[in-house]
Amino acid sequence: MAKLPTPEELMKLNYNPPQDENWMDKPVELKPGNICWGAKGKNLKIVEFPNARDWSPVEADWKLPQDWEGTVLEAMADRLSKYRSFKIFMDICVRCGACADKCHFFIGGGDPKNMPVLRAELMRSVYRKYFTNSGKYLGKLAGARELDLGVLKEWWYYFYQCTECRRCSVFCPYGIDTAEITMMAREFTNLLGLNTDWISGPVANCYMKGNHLGLEPHAIMNSVEGMVDDIETITGIRINPSFNRKGAEILFVTPSGDLFADPGTFTAMGYMMLFHELGLDYTWSTYASEGGNFGLFTSNEMAKRLNSKIYAEAKRLGVKYIIGGECGHMWRVLNQYMDTWNGPADFMEVPKSPITGTVFDNAASTKMIHVTEFTADLIKNGKLKLDPTRNDDLVVTYHDSCNTARGMGLLEEPRYIINNVCNKFHEMPENTIRERTFCCGSGTGLNASENMELRMRGGLPRANAVKHVTEKYGVNTLANICAIDRATLSASMDYWVPGTRVAGVHELVANAMIMTGEKERETNLRGEPLPGKGGNE
Amino acid sequence: MKVVLPFIAVVVLALLALVGVTLAHQVEFFFGVIVPYTAVAVFIFGFIYRVLQWAKSPVPFCIPTTCGQQKTLPWIKHDKLENPVTTLQVVGRMLLEVLVFRSLFRNMKTEMTDGKIVYGSEKLLWLAGLAFHWTFFFIFARHFRFFFQDVPSILSMMEGVDSFFQVGAPLFYMTDAVILGAVTFLIFRRVYLPQIRYISLASDFFPLFLIFGIALSGILMRYMFKVHIVAVKQFAMGLVSLSPIIPQGIGAIFYVHLFLICTLLIYFPFSKLMHMGGVFLSPTRNMANDSRMVRHINPWNYPVHVHTYAEYEDEFREKMKKAGLPVEKE
Amino acid sequence: MYNSGKIIAGLAVFFILAALPFLLNLGKANAKIEPSIKTPEINAMPVKQCVESKEFMRAEHMQLLNDWRDEVVRNGNRIYTSKSNGKQYIISLQNTCMKCHSNKKEFCDKCHNYMAVKPYCWSCHIAPKEEKS
Secondary structure (H helix, E strand, C coil), X not given: CCCCCCHHHHCCCCCCCCCCCCHHHCCCCCCCCCCCCECCHHHHHHCCCCCCCCCCCCCCCCCCCCCHHHXXXXXXXXXXXXXXXXXXXXXXXXXXXXXXXXXXXXHHHCCHHHCHHHHHHHHHHHHHHXXXXXXHHHHHHHCCCCCCHHHHHHHHHHHCCCCCCCHHHHHCCCCCCHHHHHHHHHHHHHHCCCCEHHHHHHHHHHHHHCCCCCCCHHHHHHHHHHHHHHHHHHHCCCCCCCECCCCCCEEEECCHHHHCCCCHHHHHHHHHHHHHHHCCCEEECCCCCCCCCHHHHCCHHHHHXXXXXXXXXXXXXXXXXXXXXXCCHHHHHHHHCHHHHHCCCCCCCCCECCCCCCECHHHCCCXXXXXXXXXHHHHHCCCCCECXXXXXXXXXXXXXXXXXXXXXXXXXXXXXXXXXXXXXXXXXXXXXXXXHCCCCCCCCCCCCCCCHHHHHHXXXXXXXXXXXXHHHHCCCEEEECCHHHHHHHHHHHHHHCCCCEEEEHHHHHHHHECCCCCCCCCECCCCCECCCXXXXX | CCCHHHHHHHHHHHHHXXXXXXXXXXXXXXXXXXXXXXXXXXXXXXXXXHHHXXXXXXXXXXXXXXXXXXCCCCCCCCCCCCXXXXXXXXXXXXXXXXXXXXXXXXXXXXXXXXXXXXXXXXXXXXXXXXXXXXXXXXXXXXHHHHCCCCCCHHHHHHHHHHCCCCCCCCCCCHHHHHHHHHHHHHHHHHHHCHHHHHHCCHHHHHHHHHHHHHHHHHHHHHHCCCCCHHHHHHHHHHHHCCCCCCCCCCCHHHHHHHHHHHHHHHHHHHCHHHHHHHHHHCCCCCCCCCCCCCCCCCCCCCCCCCCCHHHHHHHHHHHHHHCCCCCCCC | CCCHHHHHHHXXXXXXXXXXXXXXXXXXXXXXXXXXXXXXXXXXXXXXXXXXXXXXXXXXXXXXXXXHHHHHHHHCCCEEECCCCCCEEECCHHHHHHHHCCCHHHHHHHHHHHHCCCCCHHHCCCCCCCCCC
């Protein structure tokens, strides 16, 4: 594994590309620390993908199938006929450059091919050669080039360095969304068996076992059992969550990462404590035990195959509606894709909070609401007893996940909740939050360990903003509503802004929430003494 | 190379028209009738063809880029323009986008200072882009006085506004100066800003030089090398009433101006200039964020192979039973 | 989703706007516009000669008038020497130009109206009286 450079080394950045160089003449260099391992043959086989074999991106021979160029070009023609977005985004870019310095990988790395416009040009240049007359006849002068192994490797390198965060599309005067182009590139590379291990592994797990981590039914229950024990230790209350229970009113789906490792588990404990306090009639599922969807980082078809479990399980269990936990790309899928792929969900009812009676018309068709929508409604209606002073040792800022911000617009609900459960909240600079929020640096399945340099580079813009509020307000807690954030921001905070904790919003809720019959709490969910209770204040 | 070549191309095109009509008057028919009709036909039908080609591909998913608060709970203020849910709100968002370049207005500059990344204000591109497109439109509209026997008063009004300060004779148009300035800025930033220079193609410089040439020849014609303007209008009216005539003594510079415009019209449908039509079709901007309220239909949605619950239970039945989980089949 | 209806409507608007000049002039004759120099004063001239050549006057009259105004108003100079024939003329719109071209409607307005040009000469000067014809 490549040695991770120090933060000082990574901060040596130059945003000015060389002056007299044509990017087309510069061959790609697969830099260690910036690439993930290749997909394993067995994982590709599980989901019936073509060219399933073990391969390594650092070796010269990628073991490509015969006539792979033909396969790619045929697929490109097919996708051009299926996606208007792809066709239009190939045609109308004027290269104004507004997007150039908006990508977290460019800001954190300075590689000119990480400018969104150039990332897209990697694909456009091939499109021009085979699908436009000017490219066919004028070639390089018209910005066209042939598809060859060098180009394929360049695609693989840079389209697995895009987290589909869509920040560039906010600034583009035509709304060109690099995520759409990256998705196509990943469709093409998957036809050649060129997925990464870190994506194809979770995909295979999720397909067979229902979640990315590959937790089998009893393992999920064990994990939840452990959390229930912890909750009892902290609150004195024994809660009793149910699994695969038919006839429950609500199915609860959250990313499996929250069941597995800190600090995600604290968020999961938060959900359970909240639902217990409300007496909510809900159930977990071990079959649909994954809210996230690494299929989205693979191909449209794979994403649909994984996503199908949620509605299928809701139907089997006969629930009235679904609540989804805190996760980023999961909510891109739930908001923009799920109903189209696997709907209509006409066997359920429009979500209605049993506590407040609020009807969530905004989910009238999908029948699935975000847990922060649910909780914000509870707090607004005064249904929770909250003691925000229990979070007084935390000076909190909030990181918008790319997908909930730019693929949904869920901006105020989590802020409203945080402001009700914490006394000390400070926003990061406005250019780095809400629709302009930065990626954690490791979305779209880039949260592996072998590409740590890339992740830290991609995480720099977010960390830079956190550092700003840390110095200005003494912020020590980065709240968020995304399981991948909880895992990856922890790493990038340790690297860039040590001492900053990463916490899910519902961890903060559960800390502040006074439960019926609870004992005098001494610690927070992490087992740390509550403010004023540690004796060292 | 990518800068010089398009420049030479535009100069050659201009010289072609200039030398052509100066040397032999017979070619006036070519430059004055054949080329303009071809250009208009290529532009109109090429444009429509390109849009129809786009329209042939469906929009399979509802993928707006949301730039503001979604519509949820009634007490949370919904950002109607940045995150529209109704058609009217989408129209509002599109109008902001098309008329005032809303997204480009967000632009900012990322810089590294004292070991920190800071984001500075950067409105110049927005301003120059807006100035360029609006003056282009204004000038384009002003030219319609050549196509109407009785010129509508709205055009006279625009002209009055444009020459408000009544400088010189013929009266000086402000838009003439603005468009030259804006195009010059757009060319210079492509040459001098390292990032923009790196991403620019020859096809980015060509239309800029071409439009600069069109504006310059038009300005020279109005203020310096004056042409027989009444004859020009008779020529234009001949074209649009489908009975073309070539009046004598119009002046060669007119043909340069005309030929460059025709080049632009012909080039238009084959180039990035199609962003004029494309901006209206961009799915990240022209869709309502209502995909949880109304099901968006994908016309090519096809059944996929899934791993069913039954298959899952078959694999884990014993483990599930041991853990006390309910199963469908004992 | 194709949105065919909206796209076709949009293209129809585009077509109408782009082809507007053609559509509005369908079947209309192209009128020939020529300023008239048939006035009694000009008819009586042995040699029909303006202060400068016809071609110069056609292209540059607005500039010439502008210069004349400046000469008189700012420099107090009322004499203009012709560049083409060396003769001297009194600088005066009403007494020199309009003396011969007494037919403003048929001379000035004809082209100005055709070209939709509105010179501001007559914001200060009084237009010559013409018989209504």
